[in-house]
Amino acid sequence: MQHNNNISGVPLFFHRRRCCSVFLFPALNQSRRRLMTSPAPKPAAAESFGSPLDSSDDEAPEEVTFQASKASALQSLKRALDTARREKELLKEKRRRRQELFQEQKVEFPVSWLVVSLKGNYTVQTVKERALASSQQQVALDFLQSRLYGPGSCRTTSNELLSLQNKRGRKKSAAVQFVNKGWGEFSNM
Amino acid sequence: MGEFKVHRVRFFDYMPSAIRAMAFNSRTERLALSRADGALEVFNFADSYFQEKVIPGQDGRAVEALCWVRGRLFSAGLNGEITEYDLENLRPKYTMEAYGGPVWTICSNSQGTHLAIGCEDGTVKIFEVLEETIRFQRNLDRQKGRIISLSWHPSGALIAAGMMDMIKVFNAESGHATHRLLVERGVGASKSREVVVWSVAFLSDHTIISGDSAGKVQVWDGVTGTLVRTHLVTKWDVLALSDESSLLAGTSEGTVVQFQFISSTVDQHDKEWVRTRTFKNHTHDVRALAHTDTAVVSGGMDTQLVVRPLLEKVEKNTQESALRKIAFPHRSLVSCGKKAGMLLFQFHGHLELWRLGESDGHGKPGDSLPVKRKPEKLIQLKRKGDDHICCSALSPCGGWLAYSTISSVRLYRLQYNGSNISITKVAKLPKVLRSAHQLCFSSDSSKLFASTTHSSVIIIALSQSECKYLHTLRPKSGTRQPVHLMSASEDGKWLATANSDCEIHVYSLHKLKLHCTVPVYSSCPTAMAIHPTTSNLVMVHADQQIFEYSLVQKEYTEWSRKLQKQGLHHLWLARDTPITHLTFNPRNPAHIIMHDTYMFCIIDQNLICKTFQVRSLFGVKLQTMAYHMEHLLCVSLLEDHSLVVVERPLLDIASQLPAPVRQKKFAT
Numbered sequence A: 001m002q003h004n005n006n007i008s009g010v011p012l013f014f015h016r017r018r019c020c021s022v023f024l025f026p027a028l029n030q031s032r033r034r035l036m037t038s039p040a041p042k043p044a045a046a047e048s049f050g051s052p053l054d055s056s057d058d059e060a061p062e063e064v065t066f067q068a069s070k071a072s073a074l075q076s077l078k079r080a081l082d083t084a085r086r087e088k089e090l091l092k093e094k095r096r097r098r099q100e101l102f103q104e105q106k107v108e109f110p111v112s113w114l115v116v117s118l119k120g121n122y123t124v125q126t127v128k129e130r131a132l133a134s135s136q137q138q139v140a141l142d143f144l145q146s147r148l149y150g151p152g153s154c155r156t157t158s159n160e161l162l163s164l165q166n167k168r169g170r171k172k173s174a175a176v177q178f179v180n181k182g183w184g185e186f187s188n189m
Numbered sequence B: 001m002g003e004f005k006v007h008r009v010r011f012f013d014y015m016p017s018a019i020r021a022m023a024f025n026s027r028t029e030r031l032a033l034s035r036a037d038g039a040l041e042v043f044n045f046a047d048s049y050f051q052e053k054v055i056p057g058q059d060g061r062a063v064e065a066l067c068w069v070r071g072r073l074f075s076a077g078l079n080g081e082i083t084e085y086d087l088e089n090l091r092p093k094y095t096m097e098a099y100g101g102p103v104w105t106i107c108s109n110s111q112g113t114h115l116a117i118g119c120e121d122g123t124v125k126i127f128e129v130l131e132e133t134i135r136f137q138r139n140l141d142r143q144k145g146r147i148i149s150l151s152w153h154p155s156g157a158l159i160a161a162g163m164m165d166m167i168k169v170f171n172a173e174s175g176h177a178t179h180r181l182l183v184e185r186g187v188g189a190s191k192s193r194e195v196v197v198w199s200v201a202f203l204s205d206h207t208i209i210s211g212d213s214a215g216k217v218q219v220w221d222g223v224t225g226t227l228v229r230t231h232l233v234t235k236w237d238v239l240a241l242s243d244e245s246s247l248l249a250g251t252s253e254g255t256v257v258q259f260q261f262i263s264s265t266v267d268q269h270d271k272e273w274v275r276t277r278t279f280k281n282h283t284h285d286v287r288a289l290a291h292t293d294t295a296v297v298s299g300g301m302d303t304q305l306v307v308r309p310l311l312e313k314v315e316k317n318t319q320e321s322a323l324r325k326i327a328f329p330h331r332s333l334v335s336c337g338k339k340a341g342m343l344l345f346q347f348h349g350h351l352e353l354w355r356l357g358e359s360d361g362h363g364k365p366g367d368s369l370p371v372k373r374k375p376e377k378l379i380q381l382k383r384k385g386d387d388h389i390c391c392s393a394l395s396p397c398g399g400w401l402a403y404s405t406i407s408s409v410r411l412y413r414l415q416y417n418g419s420n421i422s423i424t425k426v427a428k429l430p431k432v433l434r435s436a437h438q439l440c441f442s443s444d445s446s447k448l449f450a451s452t453t454h455s456s457v458i459i460i461a462l463s464q465s466e467c468k469y470l471h472t473l474r475p476k477s478g479t480r481q482p483v484h485l486m487s488a489s490e491d492g493k494w495l496a497t498a499n500s501d502c503e504i505h506v507y508s509l510h511k512l513k514l515h516c517t518v519p520v521y522s523s524c525p526t527a528m529a530i531h532p533t534t535s536n537l538v539m540v541h542a543d544q545q546i547f548e549y550s551l552v553q554k555e556y557t558e559w560s561r562k563l564q565k566q567g568l569h570h571l572w573l574a575r576d577t578p579i580t581h582l583t584f585n586p587r588n589p590a591h592i593i594m595h596d597t598y599m600f601c602i603i604d605q606n607l608i609c610k611t612f613q614v615r616s617l618f619g620v621k622l623q624t625m626a627y628h629m630e631h632l633l634c635v636s637l638l639e640d641h642s643l644v645v646v647e648r649p650l651l652d653i654a655s656q657l658p659a660p661v662r663q664k665k666f667a668t
Helices: A026-037 A043-049 A061-105 A131-149 A158-168 B188-192 B558-566 B650-654
Strands: A002-005 A011-014 B006-009 B019-025 B030-035 B040-044 B050-055 B063-069 B072-077 B081-086 B091-097 B103-108 B114-119 B124-129 B134-139 B149-152 B158-162 B166-171 B177-182 B197-202 B207-212 B216-221 B226-232 B238-243 B247-251 B255-262 B272-280 B286-291 B295-300 B305-309 B324-326 B334-337 B342-346 B350-355 B376-382 B391-394 B400-404 B409-417 B420-425 B438-441 B447-451 B457-463 B466-473 B483-488 B494-499 B504-508 B513-518 B525-530 B536-541 B546-550 B581-585 B588-595 B599-604 B615-619 B632-637 B643-647
Touching: A158 B650, B019 B063, B019 B295, B030 B063, B040 B072, B063 B103, B072 B103, B081 B103, B103 B149, B114 B149, B158 B197, B158 B207, B166 B197, B166 B207, B207 B238, B207 B247, B216 B238, B226 B272, B247 B286, B247 B295, B255 B286, B255 B295, B334 B391, B334 B632, B342 B391, B350 B400, B376 B400, B376 B420, B400 B438, B400 B447, B438 B483, B447 B483, B483 B525, B494 B525, B494 B536, B504 B536, B525 B581, B546 B558, B581 B632, B588 B632, B599 B632
Parallel strands: B006 B643, B019 B286, B149 B197, B197 B238, B238 B286, B391 B438
Antiparallel strands: A002 A011, B019 B030, B030 B040, B040 B050, B063 B072, B072 B081, B081 B091, B103 B114, B114 B124, B124 B134, B149 B158, B158 B166, B166 B177, B197 B207, B207 B216, B216 B226, B238 B247, B247 B255, B255 B272, B286 B295, B295 B305, B305 B324, B334 B342, B342 B350, B350 B376, B391 B400, B400 B409, B409 B420, B438 B447, B447 B457, B457 B466, B483 B494, B494 B504, B504 B513, B525 B536, B536 B546, B581 B588, B588 B599, B599 B615, B632 B643
């Protein structure tokens, strides 16, 4: 069940499956109430319904007026409902498209698809079974990396650590990058 | 003693991997540890801390935690799988998908009936341990945050789980969380970050101890769910905890802090957890800890395994009480092509083939000779597939190269055309050769020996560019253990193999059958070789004992008996790294050249007098030499009588380690 507000602010209920749509018209009562309290009726409505008879006290010009107003009220209501329905349709369409997208992204069973070339520029690619697992693994590794080596971890470099050892040891020597010479030419081949 | 031209090799860029997790099995006295590259190692603490077994890693297997259940070894990792290992065949037995996302921790109850794992998705999953496998039993109530650490109460009824910002105590029966212990965040800038409870320990008196990323070790009352005491141990993270007789906390600074349950003053009877000792044996984060009966074992990002005996548990100033640092593997990663002057270096992901340099010069001992031709990297061979290389070999002539992973063996033919070299893969290997624990070529390069399950050896005959299955040699002892050492004699008559059951079998290659089995000695052999002329098998064991066995007479030699009677020198026995390679000098048959990590020496068998003579020619400790040698990975003798010494300076390793924490030191 979905809820939606109409223009008058009273909720209308729509069944999800579109096979039956239940519309409530409390709004109708409201507009009727409004009409009852509103001033003179519209001349256009009166023209279409009313006869060019003199308005006698016996006739019920209000009836005609009422019907006209009712018609116009219904029309405006219909318009409003139509707009609401259109908006509803649009939203539903959006939701449906999103749902389809989620379905596509979800890897529920190990599926190996054949490469099928469809009309146009579409191809189907095989999804690796372990794609989801490895992405979760990467998230976990990133968490570990950021906690131990990320911002706020106060780390230094190996070079600095070794240089400190050189300077504080019994035999003091220069910082690391200056000490290790001799064997460099063979080390990177 | 003789003069040698020495090739000093420092271009083997061996880089050990960080230690990630550890588990000690007190019943079998074995320590299992896992490294960042997924490799597993098993050390025998009852046999001089010898690295008995190595299970190679695999791409993507990021092992976060290890656990022993009786004699079985389990691991769990960020790939979301639980793996049980086959320690007889040095491979994973099976893997089971946990379906909880990455797994952060695995822990068994003290009864050994169930395993609990903590997952990224917030579930604690319980598995039943069956005969040959494990079976998923149930999930405990799912939580909102990831489960980083777990600990079972010794009764098996409760489980404490360390998460983000809190610790939860679960009833293992009902699966519901009974207590929630809120862990305080750090101060200052770290107040905005969640605190990670990296490790928990659930003690029998319902005390829960936690180590977190704010540097605190906290003591909680697990019954009432209240905080008893906080110890601020470090500015950085407390990454590991281990409990037994005392509690150990490992930090990112590289320190290990010990807590003991004692009364803080002599008269009082109230006991509490008091911080007693601090050990600073690491330069980088301590990620894994274990407690044995007598020692504290720690390992972490600096890749070294440190065993610190507790002085109240061992006799002071003895061999037993010394600090041990195991920095290098106890097996050789270098294969020497003696006739061709070539070296093969084994990495976990590739192999490197180098040709040694040449020098014409002469000089007096200690001189550096001018290099006529520089050493050259000929081939870099990358492995195929996800499984890491477990063993490799280069034939003495340099014409054949072989390596094995747990899933395949590959053999390559190398051909030299002047300065060009071509490498061709031998396509059709015998189907029986699926994987090998050790590989070895015969001295004439006509045969390849590959050790497989139950210590048997497959012989492959090599010719031109082809190979043919010849025979399988099997020991008669019915052993199920893998071979970790193999040595073929120079004359092509004998092949000796040694396995983790400390058995040494010698096969006759002419008759293609078992010739004899050396009497089993209680310590595992770490190096052995067959003398080219006397056909005596010389063996060195993890406890530094040396034996010589005559293959012809099938008994120990006179020299060996004399040596045993007199005993080895106490300095020799005090060495804490095993001999990993031994070889003979063709110019002097009485000489045996052997080396460990810190020294290499030549033993003269003619010089046995009152005490065992060891003439140390070159060693790190000798100050009188004009130069000194760094940590030795291999010492070998080439056919032209020059020595090859492969060194790996620890500084080169240390400079490539990940960033350590920045510590403010006085006067810097």
